Amino acid sequence: MAESLRARHLWLRRLGWLLLIWAASIAALGAVALGLRLLMGWVGMTA
Template identity: 60%
Template sequence: MAARLWMGRLGWLALIWTLSVAALGVVATLLHWLMRAAGMH
């Protein structure tokens, strides 16, 4: 039972980490596009 609880916690941790990395990637890409659109190469 305890192992199943830990697996669930690790699963949520991995999910949150993956989503946060993806969100950072999206923000970085948007900033890159905005900087290129403003003429900053």
């Protein structure tokens, strides 16, 4: 029973890390997109 609980804890921990890395990558992509949009606005390339 203890092994099963330990395996489940490990699986949930790995899933947590996966979600954290995914969220960080989405945030980084958003920051880069915002930066490019601001840069394009500053140089006059607005839509």
